Amino acid sequence: MDAQPRWLDPEQKAAWDSFIRMQETLIGRLSRRVQADSGMSAADYIVLVSLTERGNGRMRFLELAKLVEWEKSRMSHQVTRMAKRGLVAREECADDGRGAFIVATPAGYKAIEEAAPQHVEHVRRLFIDALTPNQLKTFGRLSQRILDHMEKQLD
Amino acid sequence: MDAQPRWLDPEQKAAWDSFIRMQETLIGRLSRRVQADSGMSAADYIVLVSLTERGNGRMRFLELAKLVEWEKSRMSHQVTRMAKRGLVAREECADDGRGAFIVATPAGYKAIEEAAPQHVEHVRRLFIDALTPNQLKTFGRLSQRILDHMEKQLD
DNA sequence: CCCACAACGTTGATGCATCAACTTAACCCT
């Protein structure tokens, strides 16, 4: 027979539920906000931020995918949509015939430069301002701890 | 002119980044796990849990939607897909001609009863076990605080 | 009584996420 399932105790369940609801609410509000403010999706936003901040507006396809930790297929579809909207463009790669560069267009720069300050304000308002500096530090430390714990496991 | 954007300071940014990465990794792994273990999506899982635990397997459509905090449209599409897979069924409501009941089918019960213990194990392994009991309590308390803070705001 | 309005839920369109299969170019090994 199977072992009895070890359900969460009330305190564990309360912590888990709070976290899940908080995270859903927060992420949901932020993505609806970026959408409403800028017309971009959250995915558009993160791609453009990564591309412009870390790649100076031009990056190899897979490098970009690794940076944001997306599968290449997801990135490819995303780039296709963004290219259709004029936010980025694909460019051939001279020294690797298979490869591609993704470049932010002027419209892409404009979009991200307008969207970023608003986004930061929302992050502040919804998240940062909810906690004292010490609490925020603790929360970040614990998040990092959970992340490290997960990364030690295969999956 | 616009005010200068107030970017996050390094400590704030570190906390935000840790949280975002942790939360994406955690939610991503859990939903891939429930998919692989049971063939259900995370959405299927949450609907069936709510329906069976809180509604005894039978609930009014909007009551269910409110319980999981989904828009009715999202729930309607989800129920359509789940009905197609035989996990739930729609039933007419005698005393309200507009209304509908959603009921968990035997296959739905079977699916959730098999999936739930595995899901709890994954939550334990990825999240609960990452922290000491005190840390977990703190993390839950801070999450709740952020949630309360957000709920005081219109959006 | 009847009509406007609200509540209940569905539908269609569009964009995003994930998986598996595929193409093409580079690399390596003998």
Add this chain to the structure above:
DNA sequence: AGGGTTAAGTTGATGCATCAACGTTGTGGG
């Protein structure tokens, strides 16, 4: 040099999320 393998990226199918528009049934006021 040739052939198998790996790397880079695309494509198609399917399911999920969101928004706006819609059809129906109940309800409350004149």
